[in-house]
Amino acid sequence: MTRAAAALLALVVVSCAAPATPAPSPSATPRTILDIPYATVNGNPLALDLDLPAGAGPFPVIVWIHGGAWAEGDKVGGPAAFYAALGYAVARVNYRLSGDAVFPAQLFDVKGAVRWLRANAAKYGLDGDHIDAWGASAGAHLAAMLGTTGGVADLEGDTGGNLDRSSRVTGVVDWYGPTDFLRMDEQMVCDPPRRVKADSPQSGESLLIGCQLSSCPDKAKRANPIAYVSGDDAPFLIVHGMHDCTVPHGQSQLLYDALKAAGVDATLRLVPKADHGSPEIFAPDNLAAVDAFLARTLKR
Numbered sequence: 001m002t003r004a005a006a007a008l009l010a011l012v013v014v015s016c017a018a019p020a021t022p023a024p025s026p027s028a029t030p031r032t033i034l035d036i037p038y039a040t041v042n043g044n045p046l047a048l049d050l051d052l053p054a055g056a057g058p059f060p061v062i063v064w065i066h067g068g069a070w071a072e073g074d075k076v077g078g079p080a081a082f083y084a085a086l087g088y089a090v091a092r093v094n095y096r097l098s099g100d101a102v103f104p105a106q107l108f109d110v111k112g113a114v115r116w117l118r119a120n121a122a123k124y125g126l127d128g129d130h131i132d133a134w135g136a137s138a139g140a141h142l143a144a145m146l147g148t149t150g151g152v153a154d155l156e157g158d159t160g161g162n163l164d165r166s167s168r169v170t171g172v173v174d175w176y177g178p179t180d181f182l183r184m185d186e187q188m189v190c191d192p193p194r195r196v197k198a199d200s201p202q203s204g205e206s207l208l209i210g211c212q213l214s215s216c217p218d219k220a221k222r223a224n225p226i227a228y229v230s231g232d233d234a235p236f237l238i239v240h241g242m243h244d245c246t247v248p249h250g251q252s253q254l255l256y257d258a259l260k261a262a263g264v265d266a267t268l269r270l271v272p273k274a275d276h277g278s279p280e281i282f283a284p285d286n287l288a289a290v291d292a293f294l295a296r297t298l299k300r
Helices: 003-009 079-086 105-119 136-150 182-189 204-209 219-223 250-261 284-297
Strands: 031-041 042-053 059-065 089-093 126-136 171-173 236-241 266-271
Touching: 031 105, 042 079, 042 105, 042 126, 059 079, 059 105, 059 136, 079 089, 089 105, 105 126, 105 136, 126 284, 136 171, 136 250, 171 284, 182 204, 182 219, 182 250, 204 219, 236 250, 236 284, 250 266
Parallel strands: 059 089, 059 126, 126 171, 171 236, 236 266
Antiparallel strands: 031 042, 042 089
16 A cells, blocks of 8 residues: 555545545645635636645646535535645645536636646646646536546636646546436436436536536537547546446446547546545545646656
8 A cells, every 4th residue: 555545544434525634745845825816707816725745846737626415515625635745746726616607617726726836836836737626526527627638729718827838637536426417317226316416406517507407408518528538638547336326337337338449548437336525435446547637648
């Protein structure tokens, strides 16, 4: 087991909205800058927290995108924060929730954060050439969208400006994220299901796109990262529980199959007996796989 994997096993509270963060190694205590505004939208600031390793950098960057069904949660915590103790800068990003704006606003926001990180790389000692996205649940959906929509002009947005900078990422860690909303109900493995049907007007997916899924399939398809897969996409590491009663693991299988068919570097780890964000996701082999993936894609 790697040092990072062993330390992450110290997580004692697990949630898809904001997994708890273990204490960093005392020998490499990072410094944290809170509530840095990366954009202002309709007069309201969007902020990120930046965890920086000791030293001068430049540090490769992990962008942590929180879950919460796109309707709740925030940038506080998350397992990615630990990696600042291992030499990675970690940007924990807030984005507009579905109660404030519908898709693609959320994608515009996280792309704006990536561009801001590149525009401010020299100021904070960041390696703007190596930025990975890591998300859980709804955050993983946005991370996957980052990974597959590079160069898709109508999904770029202008949040925060810096439009001369790229919003592409160099890798994606996708923890149990949804992909094809229109197939979620047919793929559900739990009987009875724990959540409302995805096609309910009150589901997180319907609220995200602003209409009941079956009444506006084109909008649902626009929010599907699989629709944009191409051979130049960033590498993916996907981890999903096989007894996920919130987002069926078939959602990750669909994404993985599409990535592999396009020749993208992709790995899918299906975890037996694991539910949505349950402790099995944090098994040593899964954490070691995340550690190795980040080291490879971020050249650390």
